Amino acid sequence: MTQINRRKLFSASAVMAVVALAASVMPAQAAGEVGVTNTSVKFGITSPKTGAAAPGYEKIPGAIKAYFDYVNDKGGINGRKLTLVSRDDQYVPATAVQNAIKLINTDKVFALLGTLGTASTKAITGPAGPATVYKVPTLFVNTGFSGFADKKKYPTTFALLPSYAMEAKVIAKYIKDKYAGKKVGIVYQDDDFGKDALAGFKTAGLTFDVAVPYASLSQGVATVPPTWIQKLSTAKAEVVVMFGVSSATTALLGNAYALGYKPQWVLASIGGDATTIASAKKIPIALMAGAKGLSFAPSPNDSKDEWIAQFMEINTKYNPGVAFDNNIVAGMTTAFLTAQAVKAAGQNLTRKGIVAAIEKSGSTFANPSLAPLGYSSTSHVGATGYWVGTYDTTGGLNADGGKYTVYTTDSGSGAVVESTFKRPAMPENGLPK
């Protein structure tokens, strides 16, 4: 009997010691995963909602929330409602970092979503960035910087967009196929964005007769864009690729129009955002007419596409008064993939679990992209291709010949090939299976 009591005492004191240790200055562990309750999962986004970069992009958080609201009205995912905390970073990396810290530590989000811009995303997910420090997944980022597909360097970051290098390779193939023998020029942003693209063009074997780099923000200096036109026209460039942001595209098209320069424009997807160009109200949107553009998702004008039709319906009901465009498509695609990932991660939702779920089955997630997704245990690349179309006088991008011809490739030395990918059918009512 005494023996038993001693044992009991011993084990009781051992338990107390363990409890005391757990409560001491070592960090306390939460019972469940941060941001997850039995009835909800909380996500966070930092993106430009005000400031110079906001037009167009400011719609993305609203679109994500609209899709989440739609899902929640249908019962949520695995019984949990999806919620979103949105903070405005004005496209400034330092602010994005502060926002991410607040989303993680104050708002206690489960994961970050859809961060926008390479600089901000790098600042958040880099070696000393808050997502890395606090081990918070950063899902479906809105930047084409090819580095984010590198799982070793960014272990909990997943890309959504195809990389800029992929886009450049697709453009290179298109130009070589369609405009062989013509003089080709390029205007590009002289940072990671343009650097990634130049690497893609080089890999694809496209050389330029004239290359015009511009430093980010210099497109806003009135005397700078006319010099681009001068260089391009002096070189007699007949086809000009624009690999920059929308404000630079606006400056390029506006100054070319004023100076009577009329090449065949090929606008990379970031700078070919018609919504942003239109909202700036600096040029008539009709100046985009005839320019070539690229997208990995169906055209927002394509109401026959089942995804676009479903997203339009959701937008009308849950995001009333906000015009449907490619930014809404991007936001809802982000939201759908997130819901799909939550579903795949199962009832016991953890940060590690959702990363593993995307790596395991992300490449098979249904979504609007017309190009296959590249998620795997070794790569965090998102969509892997583009289709090329032509802008109309309203800024709408329409598939040439009325058919999406999708080219797929990688960010490295892989060939650009016409995709045979058959997009999975949209799950019933646009809800993840």
Added chain:
Amino acid sequence: MKTQIIKTRLLSLVSISGLLVGLVVGVPTSAQAADPQCLTANYVTQCAGATSDSALYTMVAPANFNGTLLLWSHGLRPNIDIPAGIPSYGGYKVNSAAEFAPGLSDGDLTILNTLVAKGYGVAGSGFARQGVNVTQGVAANVELIAAFKKKFPTTTKVVAWGASLGTQITQTLTEQHPELVDAAVLGCPATAPGPVMIKYFGDFMWAFKTFFDPTIKGFGYSAGKLGEGEAALDMQKFFVALSKISAGTLSGAWPDTSSAAGKALEAGGVPVRSAMTLVALLAGVPLRSEHIDGNSSPVGLETAFELAYTPAIAATENGGTVGLASILLMQDGESQGGGIVFDNKATDYAALIAEDRDVYSAALSGNSATDSMLGVLAASPRVTGSATAMAKVSQLLPITGKINVPTVLMTAESDQFTVAGTAQFLIDSYKVQYAAAKTAAMAASKKSRTYTTPVNKLLPLWEKTAENYTVFSGATPDITKPAGRGTGHCKFTSNQWLAAADLAIGAAKKGSFGLGGTVATTARKVGLTYDTKFRVPVMRGLQG
């Protein structure tokens, strides 16, 4: 009734000791005798003495001394006179007066009086030499502890604390003499290894002079008074160039003192703000400063201002401290080491900023401009250090990072002088040390069948940088406004120092820091954060 009397007595002791300490601080402290000269009045004894190497010291204990001594080590005092007009230190004359609590150098007796009123003893030295004086500081402190215990034999615990360079002294004391210290507080820690600290300042100054004024000597000062004069001249040149950089931040104009390569960059369209941003980035200088939060802009310049200009403005504000410190430390390090103590022959500056350049692309004016600037640095003559002198630096700043006693780290996230990466070094080092201790404990438990988790000995407290604090006057940040929280060097409040001291004293008595929630609450009340997951970038000298 008894309680009432005691309370009244304590109350009067508090007020009297405040007055007394204020008065006694003025007592001559030039005693050279082995035993200190002491004066007791109004229940407080204050002693002034000197160690065997003539370091002046002061020690204070109240009548109700509770057995715990707080041993203070002051921060950097230049070992040369500073010309008038130099920011922060202008007109300074070498000063070896004893300093025995935080705040005294600013004439603030709050901390001293609070501690004495609570029954603690306090002591501190002025050290036998100024400048880089870790060796002398440790020696003085060892003697001072013995002197204090001799005078006040009821001493049971010693808590060593220090600020800035004083943390090198304090940490080294705990590494070399753990038997003498029961706990430590390292405020604005300068606790990275010597070569890493030298690299921080050296990289900044070398890149600065390479771009903005090649007549700044920076390295290789002459011996003796001649070298002191060269350093003084460098200070003047440095601040002239810095003020011209500041004036050209918005226009892009470079100082007229710039190198030929710098002027060529300017002619090529690279604005001076980009070069200043690069200089700060490659050294690892914080890009938030006392008046620049990095998130604010004047009306009408939203986004563009933060992206293009604020990094350079913060770099310029922080750069003043870094450049001045570089001159002082190089001159003093070289005079003690007998040669150049910095070497960048093999430094790949492009690799150092490979990750950051994309984040600060607009501030650096894009890839072409960045590559041009890096090209200038790659083509410029490098500094060749003296192997003997550099080895000596490791002895002059001998920290290993081993934590022997419970230690409170108190760090401002955007400290430009002792950057937060110095604290991160200790934190990362201790993680390795703690993991090894756990492994050893596991191994021991196989024999004893009893596992005891090692006690955590390192408590990092952060003063995180505030989000928004820049105030604009038109299009220009107003630097006359109060500094933002978590910026600047050693700007801790009295309450923050006292909270850190309380935590260390508690750990000295109990052997551990106690419950995490209690620590977090204590920290939060004084504007600090206890966050074991928080990280700051490691110093450039520890990268790779």
